[in-house]
Amino acid sequence: MxxxxxxxxxxxxxxxxxxxxxxxxxxxxxxxxxxxxxxxxxxxxxxxxxxxxxxxxxxxxxxxxxxxxxxxxxxxxxxxxxxxxNVLEPEVLPYLYECAQKNNFAIVTYHNEFVITEYPDDEYVQKEALLNVMQLKKVDHFLDAIQFPVVKCMIVGDPARLVRLEKEMFDYLKDRMGVFRSEPYFLELVPKGxxxxxxxxxxxxxxxxxxxxxxxxxxxxxxxxxxxxxxxxxxxxxxxxxxxxxxxxxxxxxxxxxxxxxxxxxxx
Structure with missing residues (x-):
């Protein structure tokens, strides 16, 4: 062949x-x-x-x-x-944001060459931008800034606390979308399948x-x-x-x- x-x-x-x-x-x-x-x-x-x-x-x-x-x-x-x-359902975005906020984690998404976040100084947000050679774009309110189809969000933070949030979110979202960690400090939130x-x-x-x-x-x-x-x-x-x-x-x-x-x- x-x-x-x-x-x-x-x-x-x-x-x-x-x-x-x-x-x-x-x-x-x-x-x-x-x-x-x-x-x-x-x-x-x-x-x-x-x-x-x-x-x-x-x-x-x-x-x-x-x-x-x-x-x-x-x-x-x-x-x-x-x-x-393949994009996320818009209806699920407020839940993702709420999970990040109540646990004091940063949440990010992506648009063209930018990593979109409220917390550009967060060490894990900076790690993600550096890994992907992308620019950080600070927004005042994450949900208000998302006026485009979202392919992926990511919640980032301390691995020990993030593992507990992963289980909580997986149990709630497992029939609607994918929830998994690609690194101990990166929780990926993607469309199902x-x-x-x-x-x-x-x-x-x-x-x-x-x-x-x-x-x-x-x-x-x-x-x-x-x-x-x-x-x-x-x-x-x-x-x-x-x-x-x-x-x-x-x-x-x-x-x-x-x-x-x-x-x-x-x-x-």
Whole structure:
């Protein structure tokens, strides 16, 4: 089977422990695109948090895609056209805000290149903005500022207290939306049923590509549906054990140019 699409998770997969793409991996991915391979960057990050990586890989030149918010959005990075979007029910937003307020946590959402928050000085809010290379935008009242479709909110704060709030919110919202921690201090609040594989299926239909023509690389639990769905599901050597167990192939770690090794082995 000739592969046509390469789907890459970012943190722990494409980027190394310093959150960088190594020169060797960059060069290898440019060569793959020159041969006609399309790249999809599939991440839990907001769209504009993936943008610096997309630009480094020259996805605008070669016609690549960003699958962000763990599958909540798909954007054609060349045309900047939004191809798919799954948003939160507006009716649930006041409850999310109330949960944050009564527990003295900061809540954030995202709009274009901005992280929207009432608390830009919060250490965890700043960590999220830094991770995604996005600007902080202070608002006087969170709910009043949301005049756009919301793909994801996040409540951030002390891990020990946040774990209790996670259980409370999950029990209340489990039939309506997803509630989970991506880091001990980050509580993700997303539309129900979001995952990278479901969103990728939407893109493949649009591109007239079948799963057997796809290589997908990842390391985390949220990459597992993607790895199972792709024709060649690849786990990094640093991946969670269950991810490695379900992969078709285990490559080197993200600190050993594991993605470049896959491309050299199966594409170049």
């Amino acid at each position: 000739a592969y046509r699409l390469l789907v890459l998770d970012l943190d722990g997969t494409l980027t190394n422990s310093r959150k960088e793409i190594t020169p060797h991996t960059l060069e290898t991915l440019i060569h793959a695109q020159e041969r006609g391979i399309k790249i999809v960057l599939a991440s839990g990050r907001p769209t504009y948090g993936v943008a610096p990586v997309a630009d480094k890989l020259r996805l605008t030149d070669f016609g690549g895609y960003i699958l962000s918010y763990n599958g909540g959005e798909i954007m054609d990075w060349k045309s900047k056209e939004m191809l798919y979007e 979001i995952d990278k594989a479901q969103s990728l299926a939407v893109l493949l239909k649009r591109l007239d590509i079948v799963p057997e023509e796809v290589i997908a690389c990842g390391d985390g639990f949220n990459d597992l549906p993607l790895i199972k769905y792709a024709g060649l599901g690849v786990a990094m050597a640093n991946a969670q054990p269950v991810v490695r167990e379900h992969a078709d192939y285990v490559t080197r770690s993200n600190d050993e140019d594991g993605v470049a090794h896959v491309v050299e082995e199966f594409i170049l």
